[in-house]
Amino acid sequence: MTSSGLRRDELAAFLRSRRARLRPAEVGLPDGVRRRTPGLRRQEVAQLAGMSIDYYIRLEQGRGPHPSRQVLAALARALLLTRDERAYLFRIAGESPPPSAGPSREVTPGLRHLLDAMTETPAYLVDAAYDILAWNRLAAWFVGDLSAVPADERNMIRWMFRQPVPEAHWNDPETLRFVRTSIADLRAAYGRWPEDPAIAALVTELLGVSPRFAELWAEHDVAERRPVVKRVAHPELGPLEFECRVLHVPETDQRLIVYVPEPGSATQAAFHRLAERVRS
Template sequence: MARAELARFLRDRREGLRPEEVGLHAGPRRRTPGLRREEVADLARMSVDYYVRLEQARGPRPSPRILTSMADALRLSPPERTHLFRLAGVPPEPPAGPPRHVRPYVAGLLHRMPETAVVVTAATYDVIAWNPLAEALLGDLRGQPNLARRRFLLRDEVMTSGHEEFGDYAVARLRAAADRYPHDPGLAALLAELRAGSAEFSQIWATNPVRAPGHRTKTMAHPDFGRLHIDCDVLAVPEDDQQVVFMTAEPDTPTARALHHLAARLS
């Protein structure tokens, strides 16, 4: 175990974490930067003495349970959790499941571009956040928020072209999610449902497609504006294993004018 590196990592993370980020009140007399050691120990449900010894590079090798508690207390991202385990010389535990919390700066993107439809998807292809224009394009996202299920089981009637390419992207991302979250029951149930209900999904899965997020073009059928040619661009949020999908149109085209009218209707 790299005790000195582990101690430095814990100290730096504690001092860089604001009390309000963990639900604590800073108070007017706080002089310590970040959290106090006793606050981290309390959040991690361990003794103050044990935590102090870890920060002073004097403690024994922490168990996986202790490391998980400290990672939760210090609000570590998935890469930081893996780094913590490696510093302690303990094999990283697979995360329980894909993160579904959308960070404030990501949520803010949804409403900064009123004529751009935006969705945020988790690693399972559940749409976990969206703006009104996205729902106007894609239909009811509350009742059926999973894009892979819509693609393979419902044969989403909104999209008239781009199905095949999206199928490969969806399977590649779901295979990667299955490797990262082997114990997530929701993901396991989704994959079982897709295999049972879609021979196409099983066929694509067997080919093990390799796809990376990027630019795609789709044609969608809208009940009021007819066929819309939509450009889709993906911004990855690697710390949360999420993707932000921006749906736009080429300027001065019928689709751009349709998006303008839709956005005006929603404002």
């Protein structure tokens, strides 16, 4: 390691390993017929990153100058590095990783399949600003038919403070606990993503229209969401009790919220009946 924090040998090995795992088609290059080793050629990586082949070869051989942040960013793009890999590349080059652009709203196919596979468990996916991004069929019985709601209006925090409810609603200890934990989690996201326009706009809006939100926001509680037990008097299913389990998706800063009943409970039986009704 140099005095600048650059770990040349590790950087060289990492670049070689990432180059070897890529197929030309993944970066828009023809496969060719004379590839004796897997992965991209060095000149191809250099071309994709916009640098000289000699400079890139020296990086892979653990020599040459300290790569600039611009060079590292170009290499990360050329090698299709994930967010974690990009951060690692910067660190072994003696640089602090660049901040991520912001929380993701993309619903990956894996999460969509997972939601659909949970046929007897209500579940839905929210982003860091608590916009509901996806849901399964049972969740619609709790959050409504969101397919008929514009995407920019599917926000749980906004519903909490802008929908008209009886004053007694705010006197319920469980309701207040759920609201407080949601606000504390939103503030944690606000701290992680201070430049995110969606979170900033939501906070600004609610500070202006909801004195109750402003009061809770001023308490400065900060905590990522934890599981809580919820008791719900559902208009069709009757009294329900389940653990509201929050599964954090680190790579996107999303949360998968799942209503988990106790095995053998009346709530599990109610969810089963609901699933049969939905399937029929």
